Amino acid sequence: MLQNSRRFRYLCAALQSFHLNSSHITIRNGAKCTSAFQFQIRGKKDDSSISSLFIPVQVKSTPDDINVGEELTGTLNKSDLLKVLNKFYQNREIKHLLMENGLDNYLQHQAYVSFRRFCLEAQNLPVDIHVVFSDILQGAGNETDLFPYFLRHAKLMFPHLDCMDDLRKISDLRSPANWYPQARAMNRKVIFHAGPTNSGKTYHALERFLTAKSGVYCGPLKLLANEVFNKCNTRGTPCDLVTGEERSYADPAGNPSGHVSCTVEMTSLSNPYEVAIIDEIQMIKDPQRGWAWTRALLGIMAEEIHLCGEAGAVDLVRQLTLTTGEDLEVRHYKRLTSLKVEDSALGSLDNVLPGDCIVCFSKNDIYSVSRTIEASGREVAVIYGGLPPGTKLAQAAKFNDPDSSCKILVATDAIGMGLNLSIRRMIFYSLIKPIMNEKGEKEMDTISVSSALQIAGRAGRYGTQWETGYVTTFKPEDLKTLKVLLSSQPEPITQAGLHPTADQIELYAYHLPNSTLSNLMQILII
Numbered sequence: 005m006l007q008n009s010r011r012f013r014y015l016c017a018a019l020q021s022f023h024l025n026s027s028h029i030t031i032r033n034g035a036k037c038t039s040a041f042q043f044q045i046r047g048k049k050d051d052s053s054i055s056s057l058f059i060p061v062q063v064k065s066t067p068d069d070i071n072v073g074e075e076l077t078g079t080l081n082k083s084d085l086l087k088v089l090n091k092f093y094q095n096r097e098i099k100h101l102l103m104e105n106g107l108d109n110y111l112q113h114q115a116y117v118s119f120r121r122f123c124l125e126a127q128n129l130p131v132d133i134h135v136v137f138s139d140i141l142q143g144a145g146n147e148t149d150l151f152p153y154f155l156r157h158a159k160l161m162f163p164h165l166d167c168m169d170d171l172r173k174i175s176d177l178r179s180p181a182n183w184y185p186q187a188r189a190m191n192r193k194v195i196f197h198a199g200p201t202n203s204g205k206t207y208h209a210l211e212r213f214l215t216a217k218s219g220v221y222c223g224p225l226k227l228l229a230n231e232v233f234n235k236c237n238t239r240g241t242p243c244d245l246v247t248g249e250e251r252s253y254a255d256p257a258g259n260p261s262g263h264v265s266c267t268v269e270m271t272s273l274s275n276p277y278e279v280a281i282i283d284e285i286q287m288i289k290d291p292q293r294g295w296a297w298t299r300a301l302l303g304i305m306a307e308e309i310h311l312c313g314e315a316g317a318v319d320l321v322r323q324l325t326l327t328t329g330e331d332l333e334v335r336h337y338k339r340l341t342s343l344k345v346e347d348s349a350l351g352s353l354d355n356v357l358p359g360d361c362i363v364c365f366s367k368n369d370i371y372s373v374s375r376t377i378e379a380s381g382r383e384v385a386v387i388y389g390g391l392p393p394g395t396k397l398a399q400a401a402k403f404n405d406p407d408s409s410c411k412i413l414v415a416t417d418a419i420g421m422g423l424n425l426s427i428r429r430m431i432f433y434s435l436i437k438p439i440m441n442e443k444g445e446k447e448m449d450t451i452s453v454s455s456a457l458q459i460a461g462r463a464g465r466y467g468t469q470w471e472t473g474y475v476t477t478f479k480p481e482d483l484k485t486l487k488v489l490l491s492s493q494p495e496p497i498t499q500a501g502l503h504p505t506a507d508q509i510e511l512y513a514y515h516l517p518n519s520t521l522s523n524l525m526q527i528l529i530i
C-alpha cells in the first residue's frame with residue numbers, strides 16, 4: 005500500500021501529465037508500479053506541505069453536566085496529565101503506528117497540539133479518556149493506552165484519514181481509458197492522418213466527416229471551429245457550432261444538427277457520432293490544454309475517430325490506443341506546395357510586400373508593427389488571440405479576399421494552427437516567445453521546432469493564389485536560427501495532459517465534505 009504522502013504525490017503527478025514508458029510508472033522518488041504510463045511530478049512538494057493542504061476541523065469538548073470520570077476515579081492533576089501526554093508523543097512506537105494510520109509528522113504534530121489542548125483545557129474530560137488517564141497515573145496502564153483516543157481525535161480533525169482507501173481508489177489516475185465506459189463499450193476505429201502542415205490531412209478527414217450521418221469536429225481554435233462550421237453549412241451538411249463563447253444552430257428553430265463543430269474543450273462525450281475529427285492532435289502534450297485532447301481521444305463516442313497532426317504524435321497515440329484496445333491506422337501525407345526559406349531577412353517594414361504576414365509574439369509588437377505599416381499608407385489586417393471571434397474572422401476574410409485592398413496581415417501565433425490564410429510569405433518578427441515552463445511559470449524562450457513549422461506552414465497554402473510559400477525573419481540575426489528550426493524534425497511527443505473528470509472531483513468532495521472547493525482543487529491539482 006502506498007504511504008499517504010506518496011499517494012498524493014502520485015495523484016498530483018498523474019493530474020499534471022503522464023509520460024509514455026513501455027512498462028512502468030516511475031515516480032521520481034523511485035517507487036514503481038506496473039502500467040503503460042510514466043508519471044511526472046511538476047512542482048516539488050514535500051510530504052508536510054501536501055498534508056498542510058488538509059484544513060483541520062476544530063474538535064470541541066462537549067462536557068456533561070456531571071463529571072462522571074471524576075466521580076468514578078477522582079480528580080486528575082493537569083501537570084501529571086501533561087507529563088503523560090509528552091511521554092505518549094515521544095514514544096517511537098506510537099509515532100510509527102500513527103504513520104501507518106496516515107498521519108505524517110506534520111499531521112501528528114497538529115493532532116498532538118490539539119489533543120493536548122483538549123485534555124488540559126476541558127472542564128470535564130470524556131469519561132473514557134478520564135479513566136484511561138487515571139489508570140496510567142496509578143500505574144495500572146501505560147501511556148500507549150491513549151493511542152485509540154488520540155487517533156479518534158485525529159480522525160475528527162482530519163476526516164480524510166477515515167476514507168484514505170476510497171480516496172486512493174478515486175485518485176488512481178493510471179488507467180484513464182477506463183474512465184469512459186461508454187466509449188469502451190464501442191468498437192471504435194482510430195485513423196491518424198499524419199504529416200506536415202498544408203498536406204491535406206484535415207481535408208481528407210473532413211471529406212469523410214461531410215459524408216457521415218453524424219459527426220463532431222474538435223479543433224484547437226474558435227477560428228478553426230468557425231471555419232469548419234461555415235464549410236459544412238456551405239457544402240449543404242447542416243452543422244452547429246459550439247465554443248466556450250458561442251453556440252449557433254444550423255436550424256433557425258434551434259434544433260440540434262447531426263454534425264457539430266466545436267473547440268476541443270467543449271466536446272460532448274455523451275452524444276454518439278459516426279465520425280469524429282480531433283484536429284492538431286500533437287496539442288495533447290500541451291501542459292495547459294493537453295488534457296482536452298486526451299479526454300476527447302479516450303472518451304468520444306464515435307465509430308470512427310480521425311486524428312490530424314504531426315507524425316511525432318503517432319507513437320503516443322499508439323500507446324493510448326493499446327490501453328483502449330482499439331485499432332490504429334496511420335495515413336501519411338506530404339506537403340502539397342513548396343516552402344522556401346529566403347536568404348535575407350526583411351530588415352525594414354518598408355520592404356513588406358502584398359501577401360506578407362508578420363507574426364509577432366506580443367501585443368506591443370502587433371501594435372507597433374501594424375501602426376508603422378499603416379503610417380506608410382498600406383492597409384493591414386490584424387489577428388490576435390484577444391479579439392472577438394467575429395472580428396478575427398472578418399480580418400481573415402478581408403486579408404483572404406483577392407479583391408480587397410488589404411494585402412498585409414499582422415498576427416500573433418493565434419493563426420499558427422490549421423487556419424487557411426492566403427499568405428505568400430511568413431515573416432517572424434521575433435523568435436522569442438513567453439512560454440509556460442513545467443512549473444507553470446512564465447519565461448521567455450526561443451519557439452519550438454513544432455511551432456516554427458506550424459507558423460511557417462501557413463505560407464503558400466494549397467488552393468490559394470500562392471503556389472509557393474516563403475519564410476524569413478525581420479531581424480537578420482534571427483535568420484540562421486530560423487533555418488535551423490525549420491530544417492529540424494519536431495520533438496517526439498512523449499506526454500499527454502490529464503485532468504480528473506467532474507465525477508472524480510465530486511467523489512472527492514463527497515468524501516471530504518468539510519473541504520471548500522478551492523481546498524479540494526488545491527489537494528487534487530498541486
Ligand SMILES: Nc1ncnc2c1ncn2[C@@H]1O[C@H](COP(=O)(O)OP(=O)(O)OP(=O)(O)O)[C@@H](O)[C@H]1O
Binds near residue numbers: 312423424466
Ligand atoms: N485533395 C485536395 N483537393 C482540394 N483541396 C485540397 C486537397 N487537399 C488539401 N486541400 C486544401 O489545401 C489546404 C490545406 O489542406 P489542409 O487544411 O487539409 O492541410 P493540413 O495538412 O491539415 O494542414 P495544417 O496542419 O496546417 O492544418 C486546404 O485549403 C484544403 O482545403
